[in-house]
Amino acid sequence: MGDKGTFWMPQSASTVSGEVDALFYLTFWISTVIFLMVVGAMAYFVIRYRRRSESEVPVDEHDSRLFEYSTIGLSIVLVLIVFTWGFKVYLKLNVAPPGAYEVQVTASQWKWDYTYPDGTVYAGDLHVPANRPVRLVMNSMDVLHSFFVPQFRIKQDVVPNRYTSVWFEASVTDTFDVFCTEYCGNQHSGMLGKVIAHPQEEFDLWLSEAGGGDLSPEEYGERLFGQNNCNTCHSIDGTRIVGPSMQGLFGSQRQFASGESAVADENYLLNSIVAPAAQVVEGYPPAMPPSYGSLPQDQLNALVAYIKSVQ
Amino acid sequence: MSVATATTEIPGKQVTYLNHEKSIKSWLLTLDHKRIGLLYMSTIVVVFLAAGILALLVRIELMSPGRTIVDAQTYNQFFSLHGILMVFLFIVPSVPAILGNFIMPIQLGAIDVAFPRLNLASYYIYMVGGVLVVAAMLLGQIDTGWTFYTPYSSRLGAPIIFMTLAIFIAGFSSILTGINFIVTIHKMRAPGLTWNRLPLFVWSIYATSIVQVLATPVIGITMLLLLLEKTLGIGIFDPALGGDPILFQHFFWFYSHPAVYIMILPAFGIISDLMGTFSRHEVMGYKFVALSSVAIAFLGFLVWGHHMFVSGQSAVSSIVFSLITYLIGIPTGVKVINWVGTMYKGSVSLKTPMLYALSFLFLFSIGGFTGVMLGVLGVDIHLHDTYFVVAHFHYVMMGGTVVALIGGLHYWWPKITGKMYNETAGRIACALIFIGFNVTFFTQFVLGTKGMPRRYYDYQPQYADLHALSTYGSWILAAGLFLVLFTFIHSLMRGAAAPSNPWGGASLEWTHTSSPPSPHNFDEQPIVTHGPYDYHHYYHGDGQSAEAELAPPSKA
Amino acid sequence: MSTASAHHPKLQHHFVSMDQQFDASKLGMWLFLITEILLFSGMFVAYTVYRVWHPEVFEALSGALDWRLGGVNTLVLLASSFTVAASIHHIQNDNRKGLVRNVILTIIFAGVFMFIKYLEYSGKFSHGVFPGEAYAPFGDHYGHYADVPYAPQFFSIYFVMTGIHGVHVLVGMGIFAWLAFRGARGDFSSEYYTPVELSGLYWHLVDIIWIFLFPLLYLI
Known part of the structure; x- marks a missing residue:
């Protein structure tokens, strides 16, 4: 799979991934600017105030309360901006739109099984219609697993005896990686799969043949x-x-x-x-x-x- | 008050804590906080070497996709043991048990900690925990990572019993040390040493001890319940028996998040002392720095849920935990800015310990900012359990705590051993560690954002180049760490004798004790009349010249 | 370790005065008690969580525990707390015999508590009421709890909480036996009774934890 992403992020392939990326880059750039200011000040002080003689004892400056409090104030404002934005994106990631296409996901050591609304059970790869919200209702047969599709920026732990759910809407037709991201034993890193996003008609065709069809x-x-x-x-x-x-x-x-x-x-x-x-x-x-x-x-x-x- | 100590500084003649008793028994059963600190140091160095070698093996395995040197089962055990050793037996005890034990009572002007026998007992309890970890290691099968998530952990074979027991027992060591230090700081301060005159290292050990006392019992009961889950099947955590695995995560992180402050707070203290001494300038915003440690210690108890944003906990809890997580960033930011500000109009000397302090500021800032990014709900969903998290906590724990610890060891080395080390070798080692660390772990930020999950034995080909680069970095890092070890060994064998105050520090361990200190630390009870970073008082205070102290140590 | 001869023989070299030594020990003990409370609070949280999830199970099953035995044990522990307080009072007045007598009474009360606990445990074990997976009750009194969902959790929590509490009682008995021995030897006086005071604090905590355990498990 070719990388169609930016320097940091992989290909953006769902309706929410763009917003996640924007939020990521916002925090990234705020952090980078402040970081460069801190390191810049550090470098400047090291050079400007380097010790010139062993017996040098500089005069102590009195602390500036104003400076301390303004630092605290400024960081609170920044933090609240980022929090509010992060909260909005989180809500969007968390709440599936009504009428989403539902697929039942069963995780077990070390494979993914998908059960479609028509009862078809298909193992390994998840085929979905593109440009349509898909909601996964997930459950584990044994230990904890976690369902992660980097290109969609979604992740959700899969727990035994309890349903968890996650949703996405693939915005391009392509093939994407599925990783298990909660350690689940020996072949944890082999618990892979693909999400294949088809155009709706192609998906319907695939579903009709998914049960094995006329294969030997x-x-x-x-x-x-x-x-x-x-x-x-x-x-x-x-x-x-x-x-x-x-x-x-x-x-x-x-x-x-x-x-x-x-x-x-x-x-x-x-x-x-x-x-x-x-x-x-x-x-x-x-x-x-x-x-x-x-x-x-x-x-x-x-x-x-x-x-x-x-x- | 007098600046120079009465003890003469002719090596070999001076009675010090190192040579006043020589038998092995006098070391193994010592009640002297300084010797106990050295017992811890020797053990903790061994643990660090073992866990570090495991880390190198993990990196070599990850150099290319598929099998490189070991199979999946072995790899999974390697990274689990690396984590367990590093977290529970290395980094939690490291700074408090080594430098806290050695330096903190001297900085207080005390002869010893409040409960010397309890202090020795803590060490042996720690050793029992360590032996059980080794036993569990040798029996094999521990591949849970250091987090022991149920139900995977509770269904593993018998060695997990030893491991949970080991952590339960090592926890007691941590609790008893914490109690000992809190009482020591409350009750053993020298006359005149008010709370506002405490060195910031003492403040940070104080905050750490509070967290140790309040959080560690919870990991104790968690491990006990996990043990009973494994042996009796009590059905609290295992869903197959009606239990709830998310409850285990709440229990686990209620300890393990505050525990990261057990790991980082003492490092803050070291950095404050280093910035003061090597800038020869009052630490900026002393009260803010001191109280922010305590603020972090308390806020640290309210954010455990940010480890569980994708676990299936309720959305409301995630939102609350996210908000409090940001709040912790504020006192932390206050500290960083005050440390940098300490150099302002100071007299900055780039000796090895200061290089480590500056490396700390660089690496810890990256660790802190990426921590805030991980606290952003929408972003964490993508980054959770990827290499971004791995890189983040290595920046904080290794770039933060370990770099501060090594810096602190260089700083107090002359005091502890009475020997100077080779300054050039120290600086080269610091540079190697700084470069190697960034090559190893900065690549992992990119791996993480690209989606590489953690705890993977095998990976997709698109991650191969960055993984290989990270592995090369780990070799540079290892070279730097070994150079530190050789520098110290060389210093022990060939080092020049250290003066009592080689750096011009102004706290009691520099102004009132010889290097190394006498068995009871002080020849007479020190009386404190000024703050720990009052270099004016030290250099010009009562008309005494400090020139003799300032002369660079002669190469003997 | 040398001790300045002018000082009290029990004064350790690194303390300046007996007061400082006593204050330090007492502060240390209070901190230790906080860790004990946190240790138990982990179990109280587990109790609360399962009770909130399955209140009807916990209400029904508290009936399986004999509140009369639990009640007697509460009284026994309260009496032992009284004798501990009395022993501290006696030693403050240099009454060593009073100290030893009350410490021994405390050991006896603790022994009675453990004996009643033994009766309760063995009564359950003999009817197949074990913690965890081994839970398989039968007989008149327990048989009808066999198929109650989450009953194993209730009994697991019961056994773990009272079990760990029982271990604390046993440790306390050991400590008091040591105190009785040292008290009879004449180690303590109104000037030095730190171990008695600290053991008393510990014992009150063990007592208080039971005061919470009893209603939570037996009554509601």
Whole structure:
């Protein structure tokens, strides 16, 4: 993704991001000017009043109360201006416009799932219509997560047993990063996704095909493998990441940490996704979270079909 | 009152706190505040080295995207331990336990702190906490960051039990030190040393101690509840058992925000003393500077919620917390302006400690301004939990407290050890630290505004250049810090003997004690007749010439 | 450490006078008590938060605690506070026997308090009322609380608060045993009774915390 932003800020791609940036640059420039004044005075005093002889003892100046109080007064005024502006932008970020398109977000270690109003469940990437307010109602299956899209300047923690929400309106059609910004364990930095803002018609078309459509089970499984971030821990080319590679897995003999062993058949593959702690392969950490057990059955079937096909 | 001390300054003959008793037992079981300060110093330096090496490893891992040297689990443990060690075992105790212990009682004209045995007990309680942290480290699995957010932390393996216990116990050390110092400052001042004549370092230690006493019990009970959550599942914080994870954050930040003032307030005190002595000028706005410490200490209790603007707390609380956060910026700004103003019409000497003080003003101002930016509600939403926050608190904690601590160590080094250090090496080290620090952390401001989240093992390619630059900076910074260490070691072995007042300071530790001080600090009870920055009195006060004191130390 | 011979033997070298030493110790103790209050206030906050969220649960469950046992314990602690005050009064008048007698009475009252606490705890444990996840009540008195939502939180808070309070009582018993020993040895007099005074302050705080715990947990 090319950077279309300013020196400080990334691309501005939502209806509120411009206002956030203006506020940022206001505080930035106020701070910079005062900072340069402080450093300038410092440099000037260091040179102007440098010690010229070791026995020099300058005359003490009496403090100027007026100066102290005017400093305090001026900073209070500045602070109130910035606060009021920040408050207004915050309200705008906080209150979704009525009639926003609502998507249910479920976070779990370490993936994002999106449930659309028509019941379609889609993992990994969030597809939304551009130029239309979208409200995300979010919930976590396990620990704290946080939903962050830098280009939209929005962020909200996702908490278990409680709904939090955030809204945005994408003002350009493009692809943007989604980061998890609350530490959630081993693969925290792999809990990524994209927001893809489509024109409305394109979005409608996408939604109608999102459920897997006429893909073969292997193709659908391959897509899910990426969307669910399986690939951050399991390679398909034999390299070791965190967990075992999927290459040549089906039909091979597996040796478990418990001392037992088994042949990897379909049931083994399914069990390893649904209950990963039950049979941990020898030499690997029991690091896989159980959250994948909540995938819909058709998606589990597709994943098993895909893993079988990785040879 | 007399200026020069009666003790002769022939090295080797003079009876000092360092040589009056020599056995190991006389060190390990000492009740002398100066020796306890040195015990703390040796331990805290080790902690700083360990946590600093972890930081370097973290930076090397982040030099390029993907795996560089370690896997994700190890990296996550590295940054967590770096944070836990730096916060709970290094920076919270650092200035109060080292310089507060050593210098503050002398500045009061006291023989010792009010409760010497309690003081030694604090040190050993701190050590028990430290040993438990090491135990938890070696058992592994601690990857919560230093914030221990539930439910992630309460579902981790057994080592988290040791870690919470360690912090609970280390907290007691902090509380007892705070109580000891408050009582000392109230009850042990020399005759004539009124509140208006206290050195600003003492004022800042006083404000710090208040925060330690009021805030630390809350982290104690928080850690205890977290421990019970982990062991018994009491269901206060874990949502799976009906608890509330946001409640944990409120508990945690109720301590941990005031705790940042435990970390920074003593640094303010050091800077005030340095600016006064090296400008040879009364610290501008003494009362404003002194009382702003106390104001910050109290306001610091009312802003914890600004760590939680995106946590799901109510919008109203966020707005209130944001407003109070700004208010804290005002006393802080007052301090910075008064420090700069102290140089006005002064006699500014750019010795190493002063270079650190000026570096502090530069770095801390950036840290302060970015703090205000983070307090702006609309902006914080974007910047929260990104590298902007990481850079901000490193500017305040490292650019602020650590730079002030190193400056203070250079300033009081001749008093503590009786040896001078190599001025050139000191200045080069300061320059390296200043440059290295800015390269390391200024880049992180840009990373943060561009959206780079903190605590990431791996990152998107668009952040790679800035991360690499930050890592190179960390090497310059490390070189500077090691040079400081070598300068001090060299001084201990080869340094010239220090006169009792090498810088021309006007507070009691310079005017009334030898370098190093005698076991009971003073040969006779000092009587104070003037303020701590009254250089006129010191140089011309009662007709005594200070020329002898002012001569630069001869290279022995 | 040398002590000037003209001074009271209990005067430490870094203090100028006994008064300064006594004032310093007393100020230190008050500060320590503030930290104790803050430690407990963390738990009171947890109590308040859960009570505000689920008032009906807390009202119902306070009935599961026996207010008669709690009430007796309140009286016992009040009596012990009285004996502590009496012991300070006696030593101020150089009555060492009175001091030791009242300190021992205090230990006995504290022991009675802990015994009644033991009865309460064991009565709950025997019916499966444990803090946290182990909570699985059965039997006549507790069985019907089994499925009350947030009942585990109530009992967790009950056990944690009274438990930590109980630890403070045990620590107090240890301190008073030490005071009785030193008092019998003749360490204290009207000129030097700082440890008695400070232990008394501590004990009053332990008492006051119970005065808050009792109605909050047992009555309302």
